[in-house]
Amino acid sequence: MTAIVSEALIARLAEWGVDTVFGLPGDGINGIMEGLRRNQGKVRFVLVHHEEAAAFMATAYAKATGRVGVCLATSGPGGIHLANGLYDAKLDHAPVLAITGMQETSVLGTGYQQEVHLDRLYEDVAEYNEMVTNPAQLPGLVDLAVRTAYARRGVAHLTIPNDIQVADAGKNPWPTVAPAHAPATSPVYLSPPVRPRDDDLNAAARVLNRGERIAILAGIGARGAGPLVERVAEVLGAPVIKTLSGKMVIPDDSPFATGGLGLLGTAPSAELVDDIDTLLMLGTNFPYTKHLPEPGKVAVVQIDTDAARIGSRMPTDVPLVGDVGASLTDLLPLLRTRDDRSHLKKYQDKMSDWRSKMAALESPDRDPIAPQYLAHLLDELCTDDSVLTCDSGTIATWAARHWNIRARxxxxxxxxxxxMAPGLPYAIGIQHAYPDRQVVAFIGDGGFAMLMAEFHTAVWHGLPIKVVINNNAGLGQILWEQMVLGYPEHGVRFGDPQPDYAGWARSAGGYGVRVEKAGDLPDALRTAFATDGPALVDVMVDPNEPPMPGKVTYEQAKKFAGAFLRGQPHKAAIATTLFKDRVQQLKDR
Structure with a gap:
């Protein structure tokens, strides 16, 4: 059988170590599907229900493994559907390769059916972006695409016309015009050296050794360097703030951890940034600058592998270009150990008080079910090597504050x-990468509804993911944002009838149960977690529970109160919930 271009494409991906492609077939990629069929012993194809989910799965796979994630979509609308998931990869610096179809070269430019020039559409999202127009270009373009995705920690894109997909691999279609002279390449990527220069390390040490009240801000770029981060914190007497993406860098019960920063963060972290004279930023490009120290008021040392990101959020006294782990290894011997632990002790005491307040909100005695209680039960029942995926919205607040990183x-x-929407496909992508680990998708009803068909994807592929829906029958985060702006809520709650998500899970072949009473919740979760296959628990939580910022500003409080006075339709229920929260915190002190 003659080898076709698509066969060479998939075979080359296998040489790069790619073992999974997430996608949805279409007539614009039938040739590539044949390439996957011919290489099915090397690369598995994961059929999904929506291309957006395929891109999210590839992104999660890349985030969790560090290896390139690959997604596949047909020409036109299929490729358009990938875009949201690809922007997720771009903004979070995950190496992802998107492969799309394209109309035959003979009809390009004629306004043919589904003729969308995806290489132009992806100009903003992709670091490498090419259309294959000659079979001889492969495997060279595959090598360049994958290597660029790794080197620039972003998205690469190859779009391949139908006629090229099925052409003879390596054959020049125009031999009488010019001989083929494609460059010889190899499927190899070597990470560049990551150790900062000695002069820069010494300069950083001088700044940190002068500091009296130091804090560390650790992001996802510090992943894997947690023990080093804690050793530096011990030497400097420095509390450690974690970005939400960097939640797994050090345990939440670490004596140095003060939790997150910003709207989803803790009060101690918010107070800490106003109380320091020196900030050490590790592997983070934290975008919410209004929550960072006032520029010019603190000395800043920042470590990042990308020199372009250093100094983009805060004026930086000493930039260190390098891997966080390697940089801290060389920096530690240069640092002066602090004998005065008062700064650290101050925030350890504040965190003890904060944890007590959060624990008070995790009461099983409240009706409707408190979302904090749901998140707390997940924390208790999940294994020590579990992976939690999460959606955007109020769900992220409950996960940030009540589900704790420990062990693995x-x-x-x-x-x-x-x-919104990546929580479920993230879980599927990560379960593919780690079939023996517990993977739990903790998502809101709004995010689940967007890509709920992918629960069937998990069932069909035999992936034992667990889905826990924090169901407040609306778009909770937007509700509270409207109120903080001083507006009464509008367009954020779904009325009756409410969807039967547990019924959908059962109809798809999985386990599904709906929980409305707190007393039924522990057994429902235990049963779901003990189920061999995919399981879903739809939990009806209090829709009036506010995801309050760790530290409420006067302006936020004033506008929040104004929304009440201008006719907030659920103000009685919201006021009651806030009152219950406060009573519970006082009772449990």
């Missing part, structure tokens, strides 16, 4: 894009 636990969500 990991946590993933859409960080900088903060899109």
């Amino acid at each position: 636990r990991e946590f993933y969500l859409s960080g900088n894009l903060a899109t």
Whole structure:
């Protein structure tokens, strides 16, 4: 059988170590599907219900493994559907390769059916972006695409016309015009050296050794360097703030951890940034600058592998270009150990008080079910090596504050894009990567509804993911954002009848149960977690529970109160919930 271009494409991906392609077939990629069929012993194809989910799965696979994630879509609308998931990869610096179809070269430019020039559409999202127009270009373009995705930590895209997909591999279609002279390449990527220069390390040490009240801000770029981060924190007497994406860097019960920063963060972290004279930023490009120290008021040392990102959020005294782990290894011997632990002790005490307040909100005695209680039960019942995927919205607040990193636990969500809907496909992508680990998707009803068909994908592929829906029958985060702006809620709650998500799970072949009473929740979760295959627990939580910022500003409080006075339709229920929260916190002190 003559080898076709698509066969060479998939075979080359296998040489790069690619073992999975997430996608949805279409007439614009039938040739590539044949290439996958011919290489099915090397690369598995994961059929999904929606191309957006395929891109999310590839992104999650890349985030969790560090290897390139690959997604596949047909020409035109299929490729358009990939875009949201690809922007998630771009903004969170995950290496992803998108492969799309294209109309035959003979009809390009004629306004043919589904003629969307995806290489032009992806100009903003892709670091490498090419249309294959000659069979001789492969495997060279595959090598360049994958290598660029790794080197620039972003998206690469190859779009392949139908006639090229099925052409003879390596054959020049125009031999009388010019001989084929494609460059010889190899499927190899070598990470560049990551150790900062000695002069820069010494300069960083001088700044940190002068500091008296130091804090560390650790992002996902510090993943894997947690023990080093804690050793530096011990030497400097520095509390450690974690970005939400960097939640897994050090355990949540670490004596140095003060939790997150920003709307989803803790009060101690918010107070800490106003109380320091020095900030050490590790592997983070934290975008919410209003929550960072006032520029010019603190000395800043920042470590990142990308020199372009250093100094983009805060004026930086010493930039260190390098891997966080390698940089801290060389920096540690240069640092002066602090004898005065008062700064650290101050925030350890504040965190003890904060944890007590959060624990008070995890009461099983409240009706309707408190979302904090649901998140707390997940924390209790999940294994020590579980992976939690999360959606955007109020769900992220409950996960950030009540589900704790310990042992080998990991946590993933859409960080900088903060899109809805990735929680479920993230879980599927990560379960493919780690079939023996517990993977739990903790998502809101709004995010689940967007890509709920992918629960059937998990069933069909035999992936034992667990889905826990924090169901507040609306778009909770937007409700509270409207109120903080001083507006009464509008367009954020779904009326009756409510969808039967548990029924959908059962109809798809999985386990499904709906829970409305707190007393039924522990057994429902235990049963779901003990189920061999995919399981879903739809939990009806209090829709009036506010995801309050760790530290409420005067302006936020004033506008929130104004929304009440201008006719907030659920103000009685909201006021009651806030009152219950406060009573519970006082009772449990």
